[in-house]
Amino acid sequence: MSRVRVATPLGLHIPGTSVVHRAPAGLKLALLAALGTVVAFVREPLPALGLLGFVAATWLLARLPLRALRQVRGVAVLLVALGAFRWWAAGPGAAVGMVAGLSAVVLAAAVVTATTPTDEIVAVLVRGLRALARVPLLGRVVVPESFALAVALVLRTVPTLLDVAQGARDAARARGVRGPRAWLLPTLLRTVGHAVRTGEAIHARGLLDTARTS
Template sequence: MRRRQQFLGRYLPGDGWLHRTPAGAKFAGLAALSLVVLLARSPWVSLASLGLVLLLGTSARIPLRELVSPVRRVWLIVAFIVVFHLVFSDPVTALRVVSTILACVLAAGLLMLTTPVAVLLAVFAALARPLRLLGVDPDRVALTAALMVRSLAYLADLTAVTGDSARARGLERNLRARTVPVLLGAVKYATDTGRALDARGLGDPDPERP
């Protein structure tokens, strides 16, 4: 599965202004934008935020194809949400929910495109340092973030491959053919990841740590 590292867009080396912006500032901007669109609960705010993300990406010389690549990974989910709200709710709600999802996903993708993963993990570990007073290991927080990014990418790619397989067998409309392999693959992936962590002594907290 060669595309698994590109769920939110692979890191693109460059010299644009977003590449030169500190990772902490970009992470804070992502958090602020997500809070605004989630708390405002307005389709117009979400659409404006979506437009802002696209503007920031193009001004940072990120190819539009790479910028919108996360949408291609979640289009099936977005389509389901649209249909669900059109049937059980109203068009305004559908527009609000979808625009909120797209704004947050594209903003996260823009962060990934302009920031090496190692730098992002260092930011996560730094943000978690105050939690050391509560007995939380910042390195484990960084590891959890790394696993989350890798797992999301893997599951997105697994979903795409499963859809291609179902389509090749003429079962693209069969919900079982499109979902059961994904569920089984997710369980196997979680089990294999847990065993790998355990084999490296990362499965349980270190009893010698305070």
């Protein structure tokens, strides 16, 4: 366990003015969910390629730069591996059908992510939670306002934790200690410490106080 690689940090939204950028976030997420559902049932190569072509057209319509593709690298590797397996097990047609279908969904997700600001996506989720909160029993459990805060907090915290881990790895290296235990545990302890201080900040800024009353 010597080499550690960190994938793309957050911040995949790429501002723009295209039709895709301007489309409501809720609509885009709904279409993405619909596409995912359709692809789950598509096995034939031609319809799958058709879907992929449709998504690729959306990509062009949004005029996204190539760097928006960074986010799909990981899944691309998995898809190639599974595609190779499928080719071997069931022939090229089945392999193309599966890889094209799944690629369509993955690419569509990349398009939605790149064209929609985070807060709009969160606003959609909060609207969904508001609807849930009106359901009699769930209403006691769901607090949409603090959910939005929690989502933003996750986005804010990921880079911090990547820094914390990097710092812990550097410290371990400086002391000549190797292996994950030398940096993993310090990282975890600092992570919990960070969470405790963040809790103090949430409390001091009175954020849950207003979530409650509004």
